[in-house]
Amino acid sequence: MAHPVENLSSIKLAWAVAWSAFWTGFPFKLIVALLLLAGQVHPWEGAGLVTLLVVSIPIDIWAVGLTARTVFLERLSMEIRGPVGVSLWWQGAVLGALVLGGAYYAVGTTVAVGQKVAAAIIALIKKFYPALPIAEQITLELLLWTIPTAIVLLVFVLLWLHLFGWRVKRVVVASGQTSSASFVERVRQWDYARVPADPTLVLVSFAGVIVTLTVVFWVLLPVTTPTPHPDYPLQQVQKASKPVKPEELINKTEATLKKAEAVLAALEKEKSRETTKGKSK
Amino acid sequence: MGSVQPKIKSKVRCVDGEVGEVAHVIADPLSLDVSHIVVRANGTERQVPVSAIGAVRDDAVQLTCNVAQFSGFPELEREDYVSSKEVEIPHLEDRIRVEPGEVLVPLPVLEKNCARRSFFAGFIKVIGALIGLPLVWPVLRFIMKPMYVPYDNHWIKIGNISKIKTDDVGVQYIFKKSFKDSVLEREEDKNHWLVKASPETLKKIYRHGDITFYDEKGAVVWVNNQTVPYVAFSGKCPHLGCGYKWRSHKTRGQVFLCPCHLSIYDATGMVLDGPAPRSLDVLPIKVAASGDIEIIDVEYKAGKKEQVRIA
Amino acid sequence: MNAIFQKVYDFVDERIGLKTLEAKLMNEPIKGGSRWAYVFGSCLLFIFIMQAITGMLLMFYYIPSADHAYASTQFIIHEVDYGWFILSYHFWGSSAMVVMVFAHMSQVFLWGAYKKPREMIWLVGLVLFVIVMAFGFTGYLLPWDQRAYWATTVGVEIMDKTPIVGDFLARFLKGGPTPGQMTLSRFFVIHVMILPAALMGLAGLHLFFFRSAGPAGPFRGTTEELKAKTDFFFPRQVWKDIVAMAAVFMIICTLAFIEPVQLLEQATPDPGEYHPEPEWYFLFLFQMLRWKIFSGEFGQFLGAIAIPGLFLLLLAALPFIDRSPERNIFKRPIALLSWTVVMIGIVVLTVSAILNREFLD
Structure with a gap:
């Protein structure tokens, strides 16, 4: 008898895991991206992108593991032993790299060819209908090359989902154990998988992080606009610069120190008097 | 069923x-x-x-x-x-x-699990703080921008002493004050009262010595002294900021009288009657040889026993 | 401290039944369980509240006069502490509102949640959609710079093409035959008084209808499955809502941070070097009006009034035309196809409008 997982389409299974995993990890990555932005590093290029991708790895492993377990438990009534997240993540990543490589090439070619063909078609139309207005031309040309591009892209996404679904199924077949729990119990189980072992600790550390972030935000946020209007007469705040007279400053400081010394001496005297009083008593 | x-x-x-x-x-x-x-x-x-x-x-x-x-x-x-x-x-x-x-x-x-519910309830509060907290400081600063502006210590010409004919009588000087009010360049009619003080009146006014004016950092801006017999009183009643007038009173004769709460001051600015907590506020004054009067439009908080400068 | 709080709570509870009210608000069973897909409505409410707060703050300094609107906006940007940030938040918040409205409407459409017995919620929602767009349109004029002035001029000319009432409507908005102080005053009042009041009232009605008819729930799953996954609005859905709100908040802050509002020159009836363009969420309509078939008086009417108007009417009539109780989007091919076509159309036209800029310099 075929394994029950074989009844599910691999694309649907992969979608169920990948889509929820994406959104599970999203808020955490968003925070990382925002922190990078606050530090004036663009998370979409260079070092920022590398940082974001590296930080995403543990987040994704955790998210894939969590959502995969949920999907198996709820839909297939299967419990999985072992590090599902790690195993699914690296397989998905390898497949992703392969498919992305192929997609990069294919989409690039489609865009290049598509744009050429679109331009040729427009030229042809213009031959017969020279008055083709610019607005129509732009939209027509855009559609002519984006539609095939979108289709190629979709094919690659489906390809990846199919391959990933195939790997997901293998994981289930290899290490899945049928759970005897009722549906209600299974829902409860995956729901509980989302509660930390020590809620108070998590809440307190979260609150700490938020207070820290708030202070960082206050420090980073410029008081006046970082992009002033070129014509705006900015009122330069002129600080009345007091001419510093070093001699005066020294004299003043000396006087203050002397005063302080006098006060200190007086205090000590009083103290010693009090202690002697106490002793005499 | x-x-x-x-x-x-x-x-x-x-x-x-x-x-x-x-x-x-x-x-x-x-x-x-x-x-x-x-x-x-x-x-x-x-x-x-x-x-x-x-x-x-x-x-x-x-x-x-x-x-x-x-x-x-x-x-x-x-x-x-x-x-x-x-x-x-x-x-x-x-x-x-x-x-x-x-x-x-x-x-x-x-x-059914209370611990679970309370975790989420706690989480909601924490995330709520994430939204609310960052705004507190910027919003406060945003609102406070015009609230604590530096004092205006410009000398303004308000008129000429030739208008005053008698000693120890309040004379109103109405003048135009132009200033920057957010983005607007505005001009307002303001009024203060001048008294040409007789020697006794002058002595009473300067009974505590010279009158010194300070800026917000405590530096001296100006000192009024007895060599000038002209005294300018701020047109703002020190009780609650109404505009008072020089009027004749049935029993007290010629006095400064505030129509709002009936505070009464004599020509030296001292409170004769009514709810006012302190004497009329004296302004920095300069009188040129030509008789032109210049003042600094100092403003104090009303309703206080001591003078608290606010503008 | 807690004892005092408890006493105050009990005092209020005894008089207005606070405990029951609270329970009613919080303990709303969500069929099939709370979901991230349900956060859009709450996010809209959140964005609106933030728009109201930042809007009120801006009014501390803004002067709605043709002579001072531009200067006071510049004053907010350059002089008031964090003024640039509050204004930029308000600006990006309006974009977020439009994006969220599209997300919310799409979710309701794809889930088939507009169907019986929730037609009334859908209808009120459509009016709210129009109000949100009107907010964007009226708010755009207030800084009184070139961008503001020209977008408004074109927008009002479009409304002028409405049959019968068009001329009245355009004059009503402009407060006369040409734009000026009366236009600014009217847009200001509409933006800060009329629309907020309308939105608050209708959003309340929207929520009331929603609570009366109940949430639609997922479009598939057996009764046992739905029952097993059911939870209450509080705390799980509220938790998801607030996480989404925090994400929206952070995204708007980031946008305000990377791309703060910068005004153009003060409005003058000479556009100069500036190529007038509306806000990005109106770009698709703007680009469509450049097409040949929408030229001439009738063409204009067709593109600017008839098509958008009929589209709105179609949306309003939707729950009454589409009466099949089937809610699963994968079993409603026409609905899925129409949604896809409309979305692609909007995206393609918006991109076309951006590409079209090249041909203007």
Whole structure:
């Protein structure tokens, strides 16, 4: 008898895991991206992108593991032993790299060819209908090359989902154990998988992080606009610069120190008097 | 069986005898039908599924089971249910009417663990802080921008002493003051009172010595002294900021009188009567050889015993 | 401290039944369980509240006069502490509102949640959609710079093409035959008084209808599955809502941070070097009006009034035309196809409008 997982389409299974995993990890990555932005590093290029991708790895492993377990438990009534997240993540990543490589090439070619063909078609139309207005031309040309591009892209996404679904199924077949729990119990189980072992600790550390972030935000946020209007007469705040007279400053400081010394001496005297009083008593 | 409407307090009978009465009914939150009745029998409440009900009559519910089977039904776990009054399920109360009594709705399985609920409740507060907290400081600064501007220490020409004919009489000087008011360049009519003081009056005014004016950092801006016999009083009544006038009073003769709360001051600015907490405020004054008067438009907080400069 | 709080709570509870009210608000069973897909409505409410707060703050300094609107906006940007940030938040918040409206409407459409018995919620929602767009349109004029002035001029000319009432409507908005102080005053009042009042009232009605008819729930799953996953609005859905709100908040802050509002020159009836363009969420309509078939008086009417108007009417009539109780989007091919076509159309036209800029320099 075929394994029950074989009844599910691999694309649907992969979608169920990948889509929820994406959104599970999203808020955490968003925070990382925002922190990078606050530090004036663009998370979409260079070092920022590398940082974001590296930080995403543990987040994704955790998210894939969590959502995969949920999907198996709820839909297939299967419990999985072992590090599902790690195993699914690296397989998905390898497949992703392969498919992305192929997609990069294919989409690039489609865009290049598509744009050429679109331009040729427009030229042809213009031959017969020279008055083709610019607005129509732009939209027509855009559609002519984006539609095939979108289709190629979709094919690659489906390809990846199919391959990933195939790997997901293998994981289930290899290490899945049928759970005897009722549906209600299974829902409860995956729901509980989302509660930390020590809620108070998590809440307190979260609150700490938020207070820290708030202070960082206050420090980073410029008081006046970082992009002033070129014509705006900015009122330069002129600080009345007091001419510093070093001699005066020294004299003043000396006087203050002397005063302080006098006060200190007086205090000590009083103290010693009090202690002697106490002793005499 | 969807339309079963057992009445609260109606007798419940098994095939071999009466067992108790209906205490509550339990509704299915999805189908909005009665799923169980809760039967109170000898102090225990048992939940009986509607499938065990044979017939519902006006005053009694007939069960299809016998007494022995009845005692096999589970006891009601009240904490697993909420009253229909504490839960919002549209149309539930239109469908099931059991007045006066309680319709119970089972608590969803996911809501049964209190620790779980409180974790989420805590989380909501923490995330709420994430939204609210960052705004506190910028919003406060945004609102406060124009509230604590530096004092205006410009000298303004308000008129000429030739207008004053008699000693110890209040003379009003109305002048135009132009200033930047956010983005507007505005001009306002303002007024202060001048007194050409006789030597006795001058002595009274300067009874505590020279009058010194400070900026917000405590640096001296100007000192008025007795060599100038002209004294400028701020047109703002030190009681609550009304505009006072030089008037003749029935018993006190010529005085400064504030029409708002009837504070009365003499020509030296001292309070003769009324609620004012301090004398009239003296302004920095310069009189040129030509007789032109210049003042600094100093403003103090009203209603205080001491002068607190605000502008 | 807690004892005092408890006493105050009990005092209020005894008089207005606070506990029951609270329970009613919080304990709303969500069929099939709370979901991230349900956060859009709450996010809209949140964005609106933030728009109201930042809007009120801006009014501390803004002067709605043709002579001072531009200067006071510049004052907010350059002089008031964090003024640039509050204004930029308000600006990006309006975009977020439009994006969220599209997300919310799409979710309701794809879930088939507009169907019986929730038609009324859908209808009120459509009016709210129009109000949100009107907010964007009226708010755009207030800084009184070139961008503001020209977008408004074109927008009002479009409304002028409405049959019968068009001329009245355009004059009503402009407060006369040409734009000026009366236009600014009217847009200001509409933006800060009329629309907020309308939105608050209708959003309340929207929520009331929603609570009366109940949430639609997922479009598939057996009764047992739905029952097992059911939870209450509080705390799980509220938790998801607030996480989504925090994400929206952070995204708007980031946008305000990377791309703060910068005004153009003060409005004058000479566009100079500036190529007038509306806000990005109106760009698709703007680009469509450049097409040949929408030229001439009738063409204009067709493109600017008839097509958008008929589209709105179609949306309003939707729950009454589409009466099949089937809610699963994968079993409603026409609905899925129409949604896809409309979305692609909007995206393609918006991108076309951006590409079209090249041909203007």
